[in-house]
Amino acid sequence: MPLPGPRRHATSTSSPTGGSTALELELRDVAKRYPGQREPAIPGLSLTVPAGEICALVGPSGSGKTTALRLINRMVAPTGGDILLGGRSVLDRPANELRREIGYVIQQIGLFPHLTIADNVAAVPRLLGWSRDRIAERVAELFELIGLDAGEIGERYPAQLSGGQRQRVGVARALAADPPLMLMDEPFGAIDPINRTRLQDEFLRLQQLVGKTVVFVTHDVDEAIKMGDKIAILRRGGVLAQYASPDEILRRPADAFVAEFVGADRALKRLGLRSVADVALEPWDGVRAPEPSIPRGANLRDALSELLGTGGDLVVVDDHGAAVGVLTLAAVSALIGDDRDDEHDRHGVGA
Amino acid sequence: MIGAVAAAEPVIPTFGGGGGRSCEQANELFCWGWVDRNWSDVLWPALRQHVELTLIAVVIGFAIAFVLALIAYRHHWAERPVTIVTTVLYTIPALALFELLVPVPGFGLSRTTAEVALVSYTLLILFRNTLTGLREVPAEVRESARGMGMTPRQSLLRVELPLALPAVIAGLRIATVTVISLATVASFVADEGLGTPIFQAINNDVFKTELIAAGGLAVALAIFADVLLVLLQRVLTPWTRVRAG
Numbered sequence: 001m002p003l004p005g006p007r008r009h010a011t012s013t014s015s016p017t018g019g020s021t022a023l024e025l026e027l028r029d030v031a032k033r034y035p036g037q038r039e040p041a042i043p044g045l046s047l048t049v050p051a052g053e054i055c056a057l058v059g060p061s062g063s064g065k066t067t068a069l070r071l072i073n074r075m076v077a078p079t080g081g082d083i084l085l086g087g088r089s090v091l092d093r094p095a096n097e098l099r100r101e102i103g104y105v106i107q108q109i110g111l112f113p114h115l116t117i118a119d120n121v122a123a124v125p126r127l128l129g130w131s132r133d134r135i136a137e138r139v140a141e142l143f144e145l146i147g148l149d150a151g152e153i154g155e156r157y158p159a160q161l162s163g164g165q166r167q168r169v170g171v172a173r174a175l176a177a178d179p180p181l182m183l184m185d186e187p188f189g190a191i192d193p194i195n196r197t198r199l200q201d202e203f204l205r206l207q208q209l210v211g212k213t214v215v216f217v218t219h220d221v222d223e224a225i226k227m228g229d230k231i232a233i234l235r236r237g238g239v240l241a242q243y244a245s246p247d248e249i250l251r252r253p254a255d256a257f258v259a260e261f262v263g264a265d266r267a268l269k270r271l272g273l274r275s276v277a278d279v280a281l282e283p284w285d286g287v288r289a290p291e292p293s294i295p296r297g298a299n300l301r302d303a304l305s306e307l308l309g310t311g312g313d314l315v316v317v318d319d320h321g322a323a324v325g326v327l328t329l330a331a332v333s334a335l336i337g338d339d340r341d342d343e344h345d346r347h348g349v350g351a
Numbered sequence: 352m353i354g355a356v357a358a359a360e361p362v363i364p365t366f367g368g369g370g371g372r373s374c375e376q377a378n379e380l381f382c383w384g385w386v387d388r389n390w391s392d393v394l395w396p397a398l399r400q401h402v403e404l405t406l407i408a409v410v411i412g413f414a415i416a417f418v419l420a421l422i423a424y425r426h427h428w429a430e431r432p433v434t435i436v437t438t439v440l441y442t443i444p445a446l447a448l449f450e451l452l453v454p455v456p457g458f459g460l461s462r463t464t465a466e467v468a469l470v471s472y473t474l475l476i477l478f479r480n481t482l483t484g485l486r487e488v489p490a491e492v493r494e495s496a497r498g499m500g501m502t503p504r505q506s507l508l509r510v511e512l513p514l515a516l517p518a519v520i521a522g523l524r525i526a527t528v529t530v531i532s533l534a535t536v537a538s539f540v541a542d543e544g545l546g547t548p549i550f551q552a553i554n555n556d557v558f559k560t561e562l563i564a565a566g567g568l569a570v571a572l573a574i575f576a577d578v579l580l581v582l583l584q585r586v587l588t589p590w591t592r593v594r595a596g
Contacts, residue, residue: 073498096502100500104499110491112495112496114510114588115590124500157589157590159594174499
């Protein structure tokens, strides 16, 4: 299975499916205080998710990440601050209307058991009063997008689908009205690890196509690193500890909490974000056998594992199997060392 | 066995009809001849009235219980009082309730009295089942309905009530069969339904044929109504029959 290379999110925010554009999401000092509780659940959260980016919202339990997510579509009513979607406050209009414009995916998915898969996907367009033809067209389009056979799956009921299929349908349903913003609350949390990886990869591929602004809640740092263009780490008490790119967070954790949360293996995790192609390779002399080899698209974490495993250098090969250079342990550690000294922050976006 | 022999009678062209009379006079187990002669004047009208009594009671009972269930679904505090009242109604012995209602002004020996009593027996079952059906809608389903922008009303009509249907229909089945059975006793206060021929038979030295015919019709009606409701459920809730594929 090819490993996903470094990810680039869509620079264009218009969806190829001909719908709305992605919109920037801005949280301005958003607070949630429950009556009768001394400490606020969210004391005041500010962060901006640029249009078309995935923000992974991560934190330990009790950090209020799900509450923060639910404030955005007003499933939980904020008690302070403002939330702007595309520069417009979400607070000054009926919550129902707002929610129809925001895709929402929860861990338990919540497909309607009494509706066929096609009708589940059509739910929001129906609420929006789309014509029958337009809905049918959109549903067909979405089935293609998520790679499910409309003829085979469309007329089934949710109980007849596997967990992975249900999760894909959940995403399709959330995308149905082409919302400019998607909120996903541990969407793959209930899926077994192998299928979770597949769904993550699929979602990233999908995101390349649709380019939505996404807030993705997870408790799993590795998932956050994989899915997020940026990661917002919340600490207990709903306080934002750090908001930066995965690379930045792994390289320069803001404090001891973040360092501990991302794990002692953060150097390795960072390597997981890079591919062999990012390293300055030694030239291949053309003499030595092109073995053992590693594809240039492989991520550096796997490459390092190979290097340590084989105890020698690796010949890097391109997509056609032709040798393009040699990867040495020294080159990998030099890359880590370079970064350590790097004054200029390449990914460099602070909170 | 005697009944089985007699049963052949109306099918075979008879010789004058005298044989039937002797069957009745002997009060044999079952005389088809009597049924044949009394079908259009006694049994059929009684059956029709019985269906009417049942339908009216179930429809009115369902309307009341449904509204009460919706109220209790939205407002938790309403559940207890409704449960208490409907349970008390349910536990009053049927005969006692009929007799209690007769002296009430406006009731007396009338169909109204019978219906009020019958309705009161449907309430607990229909209320409980409807409320349970609504409450058992999975939380994540309600959450996703709300999260996609359904109003509470849309969620109720498009999601929660459809999902509560199997429980609602299960309640209707029990209530209907109960009412069909109880409506025979209702002829104490209203001279209607299959109870009339049953009481007539009892008063007539326990005339077996009439007793069995009317009682059998009540049983058949109950089974028929139950099957009808099962079929209704199959048509209305196709998703309950699918299995993971």
